Amino acid sequence: MDTLIVGFGLAGLAYVETLQLSNKTFHVIDAETSGSSAIAAGIYNPTVLKRFNMTWKGEELHALALPFYQAIENRLKHKINFPAPIYKLFSQVAEHNQWAVAADRQGLSLFLDATIHSTPLAGVKSPNGFGKLKECGRIDTRALIDAYRLSIDNFYTQATFDYAAIEQLEDGLMYKNIHAQHIVFCEGYAMVNNPFFSNLPLVGSKGQILIIHAPQLQSDAILKGPIFIAPLGDDRYWAGATFEQKDKTLATSVKGKDWLVTKIEQLIDVPYTIEDHVCHIRPTVIDRRPLLGTHHKYKNIHLLNGLGSRGVLTAPQAAKWLYQSIDQRIDLLFEVDINRFEKTVEKQA
Template structure:
């Protein structure tokens, strides 16, 4: 029988952030994960605390950013490898009106750290920029697959790659028992699959399907991320992540011709050099009706906790969300009301 402080279900960005938070605070844990089946493995990994549709900051974007970057840097130091690939985002302007909106936004507190006030009109090779572009600084991409694989390898016998069966969970006088594991508590980090969790599935996790393309494009610069109707982010070896679709009403993992055609059309709106589609992928983002994370303790089962609802910004959100959950459990620091699952009925 293995005794641990916490059993974590799911090793996407949320599960990893919580495991690492426990590790840094000398708490024992065990992870159960069905690998390569979550939103994290398909995500572009782009980190950017601004909203480039409206030229505003995302909710608590600055705070999430301040925690996330050092969190991943510390992992890079420990594993002696690179997970973060800083790259400016070049926002392709749609019209002249964007110029005024950009200049006004670049002056605002918070946004001024990220939006370079200059308007750029020098053509970019292979990119269609009839109205020029603006530059978002201090952004980039997290190589999530590399991070998750490296972390899972390091966990060694602290992870089991198997589906977690909620029916096999036993509540005992000394805590929880699942197979050969005895734990004081469970933290569920299941992403959209929380919909199959009988303890938490009444929460309004809506889910938004996203399809993406991996394209090969030898004539495009690989040192920047482009943002037009969607993102084009370089992965190395002339491969680019192109996405993503936003399909909140489709909960299937089916790859559709419509999405592929629409993604290809958007790519052609952004670039005028040839590309070849290498792969199409999809997953469902764990989005919530009020667009805030879902964190906290089950109202009737004291030993069950949730860390979910990372939405479409898991890279920046997960590390601070994990800190909040940890502080609420071990230091009795109340969770921010906006993220506490107590805001909903279960």
């Protein structure tokens, strides 16, 4: 067997898909505790709306990711891609000019519609109008993972990985009864417990979200004000998220909920009820770039992590880069290679 994959969130899934496209064999182990991918909104948007610019490699990541997910949707015959415009609600009139300038810039012009809209939106507080983002939407990450997992049932084990059970052989490695050429760790924030890579600077950023029921909102667009409010269907909306750097527990808090409620009420003026309150930790890195590469000592142990707050757009390209570096020995970009943290890497197990 070619590759053992540990973790089946967006990273693990993207790596499995990349292997399948190259006719490689694989086996997945996932603890099914919880992951960031299970609670993410799954919004894909290659722009940074706070700063009116593109994200790192935004256009390139978007161009690869959309066909990637669409092919999975078609093959699994399960709807996962929900294209929808994002309405950026302006917090002040001065933003109109910034929007118009940004909409004219190369790259951004593909996504920003230059028109400033002032027609009120039912149920939405938009005193300064809004701008529309095109080519955006939501991947239903939970549905994607559930449907994909079913499709690879024979190559999937639900278990917590035991690092001490890896046995290095001359022709690959053994993990319990599994013989593989490579292991790729795709554990999201849980990587902090991985003895092979725990010294890398995965800082993590906790995000709490609310699922609300708001029958009078009737919005098909994703609203972006102080937070995102994204339609899930059946009058339910995903509302979030907090960005918390200090607290790395997997517990929701009253403080987080109160903050989200305040932001929801700055954005909409219709009644709503709260159906759920959940959280997870985004696998964010100190320099906001993915963590890809191979262990400095064990050349068959690899890492696919650091997808940050943009896992949907980043995962397909990150998986492709890592696969090419392992299979074709194509050098990773320095910006994503774990070797950029050279001193930290040397301290690894």
